[in-house]
Amino acid sequence: MRLHPGEIEAGGWRVATADDVVRRLFEAAGEVTGRPRIIAIDGRGGAGKTTLAERLRTAVPGSAIVHTDDVAWNLAYFDWGGALAEHILAPLHRGEAVDFRPRAWVAHDRPGSIRVPAGAPVVWVEGTGVIRTELAPWLDATVYLQGDLDEQERLLTARDGDSPEQREHIANWLAEELPFLLREQPWARATLLVAGPSAEQEVTGTSAEQGVTGPSAERRVAGPSAELRVAEPVPERDGVLVLGGAGVDHVVQVPQLPLPLADSIHSTVHTRAGQTGDFVALGLHALGLPTTHLDVIGDDPEGNLVRELHDRQGIPFHSIITPQGTKRSVNLVDPHGRRLSLYDSSRGAGGVTFPPDLLATLAGRARHAHVSITEPCAEAIPALAAAGLTISTDLHDWDGADDYHRAFAERADIVFLSTANLTDPEAAMRSLAGPRVVVAMAGAQGGYVLADDRIRPYGPATPPGEVRDTNGAGDAFVAGFLLGRLTGEPLDRCLRFGAIAGAHACTVPATRVDPIDRATLTGRL
Numbered sequence: 001m002r003l004h005p006g007e008i009e010a011g012g013w014r015v016a017t018a019d020d021v022v023r024r025l026f027e028a029a030g031e032v033t034g035r036p037r038i039i040a041i042d043g044r045g046g047a048g049k050t051t052l053a054e055r056l057r058t059a060v061p062g063s064a065i066v067h068t069d070d071v072a073w074n075l076a077y078f079d080w081g082g083a084l085a086e087h088i089l090a091p092l093h094r095g096e097a098v099d100f101r102p103r104a105w106v107a108h109d110r111p112g113s114i115r116v117p118a119g120a121p122v123v124w125v126e127g128t129g130v131i132r133t134e135l136a137p138w139l140d141a142t143v144y145l146q147g148d149l150d151e152q153e154r155l156l157t158a159r160d161g162d163s164p165e166q167r168e169h170i171a172n173w174l175a176e177e178l179p180f181l182l183r184e185q186p187w188a189r190a191t192l193l194v195a196g197p198s199a200e201q202e203v204t205g206t207s208a209e210q211g212v213t214g215p216s217a218e219r220r221v222a223g224p225s226a227e228l229r230v231a232e233p234v235p236e237r238d239g240v241l242v243l244g245g246a247g248v249d250h251v252v253q254v255p256q257l258p259l260p261l262a263d264s265i266h267s268t269v270h271t272r273a274g275q276t277g278d279f280v281a282l283g284l285h286a287l288g289l290p291t292t293h294l295d296v297i298g299d300d301p302e303g304n305l306v307r308e309l310h311d312r313q314g315i316p317f318h319s320i321i322t323p324q325g326t327k328r329s330v331n332l333v334d335p336h337g338r339r340l341s342l343y344d345s346s347r348g349a350g351g352v353t354f355p356p357d358l359l360a361t362l363a364g365r366a367r368h369a370h371v372s373i374t375e376p377c378a379e380a381i382p383a384l385a386a387a388g389l390t391i392s393t394d395l396h397d398w399d400g401a402d403d404y405h406r407a408f409a410e411r412a413d414i415v416f417l418s419t420a421n422l423t424d425p426e427a428a429m430r431s432l433a434g435p436r437v438v439v440a441m442a443g444a445q446g447g448y449v450l451a452d453d454r455i456r457p458y459g460p461a462t463p464p465g466e467v468r469d470t471n472g473a474g475d476a477f478v479a480g481f482l483l484g485r486l487t488g489e490p491l492d493r494c495l496r497f498g499a500i501a502g503a504h505a506c507t508v509p510a511t512r513v514d515p516i517d518r519a520t521l522t523g524r525l
Contacts, residue, residue: 013195013229018059021143021192021228028191029140035095036063038138041126042186043145045173046154047196052145052228053126064120066098068127071114074104077176081134084125089138092116092123128177131186144187144233147196178488183288188233195229239289240482241362241389243354243380245277245372246295246319247327247347248302249471251510257334270511273302273309275327276394277372279472279515283479283501284370285315286515289486292362294318296349296376298325309513318358324350327374333510337467349375356383363387368486370394370478373408381411390414394478397421400428410434414485416441416478419448426455437491439481439498441474446499451491458492461499464524469510476505476515483518500524 016024029037041049041056053065066088072080087100098116105113116123131142157170187193251270259265274282281293293310297303297319303326310317330342353376360383363369369384371377371393384391392414398405399421409415415435419425419442429438429450438450446460480501484494504516504524 013231016228016230018055018228021194021230022056022059024192024230025141025143032140035093036120037122037140038089038092039122039124040130040135040139040142041124041145042128042131042142042190043147043196044177044181045128045170047128047145047147049126049128049145052143052194053124055228056122056124060122062120063122063124064116066114066116066123066125068125068130071100071102072127073102073110074108077173078129078180081129081132084130085135085138088114088116089125089135093138129180129184129186131189132184136189141191142186142189143192143194144190145194145196146187174488182487190233193231193233195231239367239486240281240284240291241366241369241384242277242281242284242291242293243369243371243384244295244374244377245275245280246273246293246297246306246317247275247278247329248273248305249275249341249510250328250330251469251471252330252332253510254332254334257332257338257340259332271305272511272513273305274472274513275329276396276475277370277374278306278309279475279505279513280370280372280394280478281310281315282313282513283476283515284482285313286517287479287483287501287521288518289483292316292318292366294320294354294359294362295372295374296320296322296352296354297327298322298347300325302326302328313513318362320352320354322348322350322352324348331471331510333469333471337469337506339469339471339510341471352376354380359383360387363389368392368482370482371408371412373405378407381408385411392416392478392482394474396474398428400424400431406432413437414481415439416474416481418442418474429455439477439495441477441502443470443473449491449495458495459499461496461503461524463503463506465507467506468508470506471510472508473502473505477502479515480521483521496525497521 025039026037029039041053043049057063057065068080068084071084071088083102088098091098095118097118099113101113131144249272251272253268254265277293277295281291284291293315297306299321303319306326307317307319325347327347328344332340359380363384364387366389369389369391371381371391373393373395381391391412393408393412395405395409395415395417397418397420409432412435414437415432416439419440422428422440425440425448429440429448432438436451439447441447444460446458448455448457477498481494481498484497489497500521501516508514
């Protein structure tokens with residue numbers, strides 16, 4: 001089954017009747033007097049929300065259905081929460097009848113109105129995006145229909161047709177639906193999960209033929225199944241767990257690279273927190289993905305800088321103390337933004353590992369982990385995989401042979417690397433048997449991607465200003481790519497996200513931390 005990104009296959013599915021579902025929802029809603037219970041039904045387009053709403057309406061005589069599609073008619077796909085709350089949910093909470101004629105209906109001369117009679121015991125509010133933060137205070141209980149992406153899209157086509165106009169509409173819808181659902185994660189906040197339609201369910205009849213009245217009566221819906229499968233929702237999961245790569249850089253501005261032979265060179269030195277894991281975490285956070293960072297650092301001034309960086313940015317940072325001290329490096333940066341990094345090999349984990357209980361807790365809250373190639377991250381990968389997370393890693397300037405790097409790649413779903421030390425990038429990419437996607441970054445030349453057993457180039461993005469420092473560009477690329485991947489974007493768009501984020505990072509001076517935000521990134525597509 002191909003799930004929406006972020007959804008988790010629920011365990012413990014059990015067979016239930018509509019009466020069983022109603023009973024469970026009423027228990028969750030608690031005692032309600034003077035108004036109807038308001039119960040939301042969410043799920044992707046084609047998930048079967050209308051069918052389920054009708055089944056539950058039939059199980060509770062006198063109850064009513066509100067379709068958010070009617071509220072959203074001729075509005076932006078998800079820009080209807082305020083109108084629903086003000087004109088429908090608020091009157092229902094006051095025990096009043098609803099007779100609402102949306103402004104767009106008046107403007108486009110659509111007849112009728114959205115009506116809910118007073119005295120209904122339950123109002124079922126169905127629609128994609130109804131389980132959202134802004135509506136939570138108005139909802140007594142909620143249901144999320146979780147099903148197969150392919151099957152739901154097939155049902156959309158069967159219901160609404162396959163004309164060029166409809167295909168364009170569905171493409172536009174998906175471009176907004178997937179990121180919205182990933183941001184709100186309704187499957188994790190629902191009272192109950194209900195399994196969506198199976199491939200055997202055909203589209204039969206209309207809502208009107210099945211007893212639904214009102215403006216949406218002529219929509220076609222999947223026929224009701226003999227039984228429902230329900231489950232408890234999985235715990236809410238955050239976006240990404242970044243493992244490792246926390247440290248401090250001492251940035252030295254030099255007149256040229258390589259340096260000329262000399263006894264001394266007068267320059268400026270700037271110390272700031274920010275190594276590969278820090279930059280990925282900062283980039284993901286700036287792009288709107290909930291991010292947590294875990295690493296081993298020292299109880300030293302450098303460790304304090306790392307903590308302060310995360311505190312300023314509002315990123316949860318969990319640290320395990322090592323007596324060897326916080327990772328650090330010296331970065332030589334020339335006037336063209338080229339750099340040479342000198343890493344202090346005396347700093348490291350020193351045998352300290354991540355506590356299994358802490359790792360399990362953080363992994364249980366995430367849906368994806370990005371693993372830096374610093375100690376002791378390799379030891380944590382089996383636990384991340386066992387927790388069901390997808391995994392990415394960055395091999396940086398791997399030479400195509402080092403087994404230390406290869407161990408990270410074997411358990412990862414996505415591998416990033418630089419072509420800097422590769423004489424044969426294609427051979428190196430193909431030698432990595434584990435990952436589904438391999439991205440080899442070649443800086444200003446773009447790079448190569450291996451997916452579906454095919455390697456092809458991808459293009460760079462033009463920096464929006466003067467190149468000041470290339471340090472962190474690869475980490476920014478990773479963050480941009482993962483934004484696309486975790487919001488359901490196709491591969492080419494993920495690569496474009498990464499290229500734009502990386503190009504932006506090249507324009508940021510080495511002394512600053514200024515990752516690209518989502519609005520700026522999408523504005524440069």
